[in-house]
Structure formats: C-alpha cells, structure tokens
Amino acid sequence: MNIPYTVEERPDTGLANGKLGIWLFLASEVMLFGALFSTYIILRVGAVEWPHGELNVWLGMANTFILIGSSVTMVMAWASLKMHDWGKHRLYLILTFVLAGVFLVNKYFEYSSHWSAGELPSKSTFLAIYFTLTGLHGLHIVGGMIVMAYFIGPGAKLWRANPDQFANRIEYTGLYWHFVDLVWIFLFPVLYLL
C-alpha cells in the first residue's frame, strides 16, 4: 500500500504529511518542556534561597558548543542530500551522531561527579529540577541518536529507491534535532548560569 503525500504536497495544506506531522509533534514538545520550565519558575520564585555555582559552567558550555556544532552538521547533512552529494551527507550525518554521543559522555561525567558527591535529586529542589530537565533532554538526545543510527544503517537503502522521500525523512529528523538544540540553548543559562 502506498502512503500518500510522503513526497508531493497536499493540495489543502501545501505540505507533505510528514512535515506537518513533525511540526505538530514539536508543538507538543514545546508544551512538555514549557510545563517543566513553568515548574522551575514556581519553585525558584517560592524558594527562600537558591544555590548558585553548583554546576560546572565550562562543561555546560562545552556541551552547548557540541550541540550547536551538531545542528550545523545536521542541516549540512540535509543540504548535501539536496545537492545530490551522498558522500558528504553520510559524513555530516555520522558527525552529528558522534557529536550527540560526545554530549552524552560529557553528561555522564557530570552526572557521576554529582552522584559521587552525594548530590542526588532528593538532596535539594534545585538538584531535583536539574536532573528532571537535563534527564528528559538527554532522553531526547538518545531518541535522536536512534533515528540517526537507523538512517546511517538500514534506513539508508531508501535513498536508492526514493531519494526525495529519504531527503524529506532527513529533513524531519533535522527539525527534531534542531528543536533538541533549541531546548538546550535555554536550559544552559537557566540551570548553569542564573
């Protein structure tokens, strides 16, 4: 069975179904992270005192550079496909995957240093919201890596059968990935600096 409007645009929306679908999904993600940011504000405003300088700013800054870099490589992976350069697409997509892995390794070191110092989520409100927000964000990184691994591996076959559909799938993966980067752009100053 052929799924309609995977490549061609629907006459009513002017969009391929996947594109509208990923944006609606991202809209729901805005509300998910928005609820947690709102919770953070309530907890912070209501707190008598709020810890400052508990997190390693330099490690957080390094992770910001890594995610920004991965956003650039992701958009270049899509652009390379559109320019029919399969080799560069592979290079950029693998680079994005590796950068995502480096982000998680950094996060592992950060988490383990907190845990070894006894700084668990139960210790303070700040640590509870820190682990919740960064943990949920980390899960999104893992989700993105699974999708990228699929398109580096078995999913890459689609390029030969239907290059336009494959390019669209990479575009939707990119939209998700840039959103994950966007969330971190706000998480970094809110948790590490303020």
Place this chain on the structure above:
Amino acid sequence: MHSDPESIRKHTKMYWMIGGALFVFTVVTVAVNQVHLAIPLAITVALIIAALKGSMVASIFMHLSAEKRWIYGALLLTLAFFIVLMSVPLFTTLDNIGTPTVSPHQSHAEPARH
C-alpha cells in the same frame, strides 16, 4: 523554502555563519555571567541572548523564515498556550485567596483577646 540544489548551495555558507554566530553568543552569555551583574539584570541579559540564539536556530536551521501558513498557524496556537503556561507562576504569586490581609506589624500591635 527553496529546495533546488543551486539555492541550497547558496544557503550552505549561511548555515556555517549562523553556527559561528551561535558559538560567539554562547561565549558572550558566559562572559556576561562572569561579570556578576545584579540578578534581575543577569536573568534579562541571559534570556535575551538565549531568545536571540533560539530565533536563529528556528528561522535558519529549521527554515521557519520561509514556511507554509499551516505551520505558522500551528505554532501561533502553541505560542498562545505557551504564554498561558508561563503565566501560571504569575497567577500563583498574585493569588491572595486564603492569605491574611492584616500585616504582621498590625497583628503585633493588637493584643490577643481571650
């Protein structure tokens, strides 16, 4: 959004430039934090830079600067609900139901009746 190879080739230089600008803004955010501004000012500056960076990612990397109206419609609806969500903390602090209106100073002035 343009998707022919030639127009995309023109855009690739901009993607790298935006990436560079995001790096610079990250350094600026951390540098401003090292100056130790007053907390309200520090929060304002950090959030303005974050919003600037976020808008660059959304408009250029996510191609929101040239999208179809259905996507803008969905995002406008999301924005409306997001504003409501962010207003919840404000409503919480403004909510005086159940809290005494007498100030602590007044309550000390009046002796308790037995």
